Amino acid sequence: MISPMSATPSIPASPPQRADTGWTHKDLTSIEALTADEIKSILDTASAFKTVGVREVKKVPALRGKTLVNLFVEPSTRTRISFELAAFRLSADVVNISAATSSLTKGETLKDTAKNLEALHADIIVLRHSSAGASQFLAERLDASVINGGDGAHEHPTQALLDVYTILEKKGRIAGLHVAIIGDILFSRVARSNIHALLKLGARVTLVGPRTLVPREFEKMGVAVTHDLDSVLPDADVVNLLRIQHERQRKEYFPSLSEYTAFFGLTQQRAELLKPDALIMHPGPINRGIEIDSDLADSARSVILDQVTNGLAVRMAVLYLCAGSRNG
């Protein structure tokens, strides 16, 4: 059972060696590959780093001399900036590359781009890519650490880590909680990583959405599947609303956005079915008025911006642990 976090752990000044943390991975490409203890190790390390964000001097020397490259081949606001700030706070040097300004547009392969970054002494590459498995592909071919910043509809591991960190911070536990993940599950890397993390930490998970976006096959992962949102809300401790992924849908999966909202949007009326202390989460970016009522997104029950804040500490922990493993 994971212990409630406190602000007491000491802040590491330099990258740990393998023996210090028990962490043995140079890369983080999926939650599926992690054990519950490895997830807890990241959360505990994030807890130590969270205190850095509220200091007057928001910086520690843990990754001084290291170079992080943010290689984002798909758009991002939260993940890219969060990794960039996390690296700054650990005193690493940061370079940002987007697809539009890279030689990927001239036909260079992802592997060649990454090998060139490594030849320039990149220590850590954070990759966001539209292809599932892209970060694992690089991790197997590079000495540099590779962190998955989201690969197609496969996984978004740091999003799931910041989500479970936020639940743990607000609820004091993960085990035994009932988490409803609502919406576009089929195309959601956030959903897949959350399912793995929540089940490993002992939560109960229910997926809710249209039959076309939440097929029964997901039950094989050990979760419940339903298409009736109103039946789930009264029992949920956490509702995590997912964005409709227009860019990944190759055909219409529901008749219209207004019909989607009518059946699966968290409206003010539906929110009255929730327990008073239920958390409302969303990974962002939000489609206001579609998957969530705009006022609810800004309400006291919403922890959406806490998720963003916690993402910084979680990403500091991931960079620190992976860089330390590479040193070991």
Ligand code: CP
């Ligand atoms: N949640 C998330 O991954 O947001 P971005 O696409 O803005 O990084």
